[in-house]
Amino acid sequence: MAARSASATATRKPASDAPEAPEPLVIGDLTLSSRVLLGTSGYPNPQVMLDAMEASGTELVTVAIRRVNVRDASEESLLGLLQQQGYQLLPNTAGCYTAREAVLVAQLAREALGTDYIKLEVIGDDETLIPDVEQLLKAAKTLVDDGFQVLAYANDDPITCQKLAGMGCAAVMPLGSPIGSGMGLVNPYNLRLIRELVPDTPLLVDAGIGTASDAALAMELGYDGILLNTAVSKAKHPVAMARAIRHAVQAGRLAHAAGRIPRRLYADASSPATGRVGTRSP
Amino acid sequence: MSVSEAEIALILNGDATTLPEGATVADALRAEGLDPNDARGIAVAVNAEVIRKEAWTTTALDAGDDVEIVTASQGG
Secondary structure (H helix, E strand, O other), X not given: OHHHHHHHHHHOOOOOOOOOOOXXXXXXXXXXXXXXXXXXXXXXXXXXXXXXXXXXXXXXXXXXEEEOOOOOOHHHHHHHHHHHOOXXXXXXXXXXXXXXXXXXXXXXXXXXXXXXXXXXXXXXXXXXXXXXXXXXXXXXXXXXXXXXXXEXXXXXXXXXXXXXXXXXXXXXXXXXXXXXXXXXXXXHHHHHHHHHHOOOXXXXXXXXXXXXXXXXXHHHOOOOEEXXXXXXXOOOOHHHHHHHHHHHHHHHHHHXXXXXXXXXXXXXOOOOOOOOOOOOOO | OOOOOOEEEEEEOOEEEEEEXXXXXXXXXXXXXXXXXXXOOEEEEEOOEEEOHHHOOOOEOOOOOEEEEEEEEEOO
16 A cells, blocks of 8 residues: 555656745845744753754754843854854844944944845834834835945834835744734734735744744745744754744745635535435435 | 052943053953954944944043944844
């Protein structure tokens, strides 16, 4: 039985209409074969982090920029570990409240890590970590003009996202829900509007992913990728969740390309209505 | 805090400290336990302005300067 199905698979022609070929994610000059961007914070230990990264398939991982602490040797080993494994680093401006702070942190990141890529995060308060739109737009403009490849963490507001794309951000990354909340995509309607208003700039859902289905939904909405951290690092089994996210992103992208059926209120029988057992011809 | 004439008072990564007069950015790195010649992944700002690696040994610090020395850390 097993041998038979194997040979059947081998002789089956590949389906020509299925958009199966994995298309790379292009952000600025960066070409990534994985559409998962993963954070490096909060894992039980460095080995679990590395295993989760591998399981997720990610190639681009985020790091924060913080004051050196020579008493904490883990900082140096983190950088070493990540670069040794061949991961590209995406520094963030987490914790910045003003455009001024965020621009300085981006410049420090460029100097420290030799990358023009920055995940721009300018938050409005500590409780929600929701971006301050005024400061975000100001910082994005300054950084784009200064030659940065800006991946802007944004509110799920279509107009803000449209402005960020319009000013030349390399990617726009609206939140699904607040950072670390695991609430998923609380306003898929807005996320869909953003996709329609921003057709040509890479869009990623950043923040709020709780589990694999959230990642799949983001991709089904036509997003180009996702950025997540807590859903993996704080999962009961981070490596298994990372693997689930990888498959969810692939499945969601395939489903988007395949084209879902329209929703309808009433049932539409799959099996033929004719020839049912026990029925009589009229 | 009394400061002898041969020293300058400044802020290093948020902490008040003193360095010898004429100290450079490279000296500030040493004061933080870092080797300026092997500072992979390190960046420095003085008074909110980034000082490029090439200028660490030639940029003198003044009294009252606010020095930030940063690196990559775990983040999302």
